Amino acid sequence: MKSSDSSNRKRLNRARWFGYAILALFALISLGPIWIAVKTALSDSKTLFSDASSFLPQDPTLFNLQRVLGFADPADPRMAQMSYGKIDFFRALTNSVVFTLLAVIPQIAFSAMAAFAFARLQFVGRRLIFFLFLCATMIPAIVLFIPNFILIKDLGWLNTYQGMAAPYALMTPFAVFFLRQMFLSTPRELEECARIDGASYVSIFFRIVLPFHRSALATLTIITSLSAWNEFFWPFLVGRSESVRVMAVAINAFRQQQAGGTPDWSGLMACTVLGIIPIFILLLLFGRKVVESFQYAGPK
């Protein structure tokens, strides 16, 4: 009896270690490619071939990062060594920040207002409008992109920040839906007390609902900011000029630039690493919140 128990435990232990091994393998698969990008970004272009299978950069250098950001000294002898691609990645990162702010802040404000109305206020057509909002989540993006592109073009907003941000700025069905779900859970007593004290809906919204759902608003901010930061298709359609193009569009353009010859890999990987850094900072600072945001915003 006793011996079978201990062998059972041994087997369980072995299964546990096997589980850890698989998890470790997947962690490696997840982070490995990102590490290779970092390694390449820190390597001298000349060593790419000889160093292809190594895990660490030989003579690590920040030169590639400086050069894609436009901080490298043009007189630097290394600038003349290779025919590097042209990119002003500093500009692209700034554009990404502007685009993200313009798309996210008004989107959350207006979606929160609408969500409050859907959750708590009475008006004709409330169900119908909400149902239509829900249906909108089903429409494939490309169906809307063609007419929206034409609209932005007719407005003369091609290659402008407002043209890139407009479709996201007033609402996204996801934001409205998510916040309505949350606002429905506001304790009735809180709101009713305020009503009895003569508070208007506007002050209930600002003084009770928004503060009460701080955490949900933070979750939504994380999700929408990341998706705006990573957005490619729409900015690619309406914001291609160098003055407004965002990080993802710039990286794509940079890669297509050398479509014929050998791409400027160390430069590309420098851009890639710079595009990933903000996400890793976010993970390091608010890791738990980010993970939980994606975990719980899903199937609701």
Added chain:
Amino acid sequence: MSDRKLSPVLPTPRQVTREPTRRSFFRTLFYKDSVCAWIFVAPALIGFTVFYLVPCIRAIHISLTDWNLLRPPRFVGLQNYARLWADGQFWNAMRVTLLYVLYNIPIQTVIGLLLAALLDRVGRSVALRAIILAPYLIANVIAAILWFWMLDPLLGFINALLQSMGFARIPFFSDQQLALPTIAAVNIWRHMGFVALLFYTGMQAIPRSLYEAARIEGAGPWSSFWNITLPLLRPTLVFVLVTSIIGSFQIFDTIAVTTLGGPVNSTRSIVWYIYESSFEYYKMGYASAMSCVLFVCLTVVTIVQMRILRSGQSELS
């Protein structure tokens, strides 16, 4: 109209509108709270109308025209749809897309389930979840370029590794047979952690007592996964499958960065083909017709899935 009919009974039409028992539509629309509600909804409603509702109707309208953006649109009825039916490239794009979904979804779902079960049973640390989620947080474009570099035939890490182990180098993205599975693999890499996280959340809702009971009955981890975890996970499974299949059908970014539809159309997915038709050849009508067909297909796929998987019901509760 109605006023005139009522006028013999009631002295003046003005009194009809003042009738106290019936509230006019106008007044219901704007009674006290309502005004406030409309102000709250207005910005979102405008955004929805301008960027969702009207474009959706306009897409159907454009699909009935021949339009290259330079000349005014010419109404052609259903001609675009007839052309599409006869277009070999369209059917190729549909085939490529379907194939992509078949490469992508099963593997992604199985890996997601495996990872979630492991997270649920052996390691629940946030750090581990964050690491596994990381690929999902980086942009599609960056994931694509990262793997384009890793798999580069000449300088890529994987190929260098393959060679050092004595294998031949593999031109992943430029081989007609391999390009599409490679793109699917890149997206599996990006999505597996997110899918795992959603499954993990679903698994957390399953009462531990069920596993305890199963263990006392002598069920191993494998059988408790099949008989407890999987059936009780169905609502999550349905959600993940429906959303990931819809997303998978719309594969674009990875193709735009790496293969541009090649080699020899082997990665020309439907959205890439629509993009080419509209934004490179300016066949707005034809592209809109294809996008409407895609919309219909996706709606059908979603309804069929919901039916098959009986999404609403859960064995819990």
